Amino acid sequence: MSEKQQILEQLDEINSSLFDNQKFAPYNYNVLVLWGFVSGLLFLTFDIIASYDILYSIGYLGGIIFVTMMIEKYYIKQENIKYDLEKFTTTQKFIESLYVFVTIISLFFTYLFFMYDLVFYIYLVWMVMIAFANYVVGFVLNNRYFTVVGLITMSVVFSVFTISFIFSPEMLSEYIKYIAVIFSSFGCILIGLKSKNEY
Numbered sequence: 001m002s003e004k005q006q007i008l009e010q011l012d013e014i015n016s017s018l019f020d021n022q023k024f025a026p027y028n029y030n031v032l033v034l035w036g037f038v039s040g041l042l043f044l045t046f047d048i049i050a051s052y053d054i055l056y057s058i059g060y061l062g063g064i065i066f067v068t069m070m071i072e073k074y075y076i077k078q079e080n081i082k083y084d085l086e087k088f089t090t091t092q093k094f095i096e097s098l099y100v101f102v103t104i105i106s107l108f109f110t111y112l113f114f115m116y117d118l119v120f121y122i123y124l125v126w127m128v129m130i131a132f133a134n135y136v137v138g139f140v141l142n143n144r145y146f147t148v149v150g151l152i153t154m155s156v157v158f159s160v161f162t163i164s165f166i167f168s169p170e171m172l173s174e175y176i177k178y179i180a181v182i183f184s185s186f187g188c189i190l191i192g193l194k195s196k197n198e199y
Contacts, residue, residue: 025091025141026079029199031072032192038068039130040185043177047119054114058107065103095137102129120169123176128157130184134191145194149187156183 042061050057076092088096109125131153138147160179164172172179 024083024085024089025095026076026083026085027092027141027199028075028079029192029196031075032195033189034071035068036185036187036189036192038064039188040181043123043126043180043185046122047177050114050119054111057114058111061110062103062107069099091140095140098133098136102133105129118169120164120173120176123180124157124161127153127180127184130188131157134187141199143191143195143199145191149183149191153183153187 042064046057046061049060073096076088080086080088080092106126106129110122113119113122113125131150133150134146135150135154138144138150156179160172160176
């Protein structure tokens with residue numbers, strides 16, 4: 001067997017081991033920049049839409065998130081094609097399921113809190129759920145940017161919640177949407193910009 005054939009066989013074995021263990025997760029990190037802008041738009045406009053009708057606002061949130069997820073799915077498939085992957089890997093399915101779960105839970109609490117006129121806490125729920133998902137994904141992908149942004153955002157949520165509990169939600173209510181944009185939306189954009197250069 002020639003040296004060239006041996007090298008090709010070794011490369012095939014490495015390639016197979018990567019795909020067989022299903023831990024490989026190709027991703028286009030530019031999509032995170034899109035998620036940052038979309039989440040920023042939703043944070044800034046949710047209360048305006050919700051003031052007309054809560055069910056309409058839930059549909060508004062869910063609809064835009066769904067469309068963005070479909071765009072993300074398309075780009076993940078394009079990345080998979082580069083590695084001859086016909087289906088999503090186990091890791092990709094786990095990450096997708098995690099964010100779907102987070103979205104459903106967040107939409108449920110959005111409806112619940114709005115019915116009890118606790119709009120302030122809706123932003124906290126979204127922030128902590130996104131932060132939790134980012135933190136978990138950071139460990140799964142071994143990507144420190146997800147982990148760090150997740151931890152920082154959870155710390156901010158804890159601080160805001162503590163201040164609102166000690167004093168009153170009204171103290172920060174007019175700023176909460178902007179806090180969400182800064183730490184969740186810009187955080188997402190930061191993860192995307194940093195990760196695409198390193199991962």
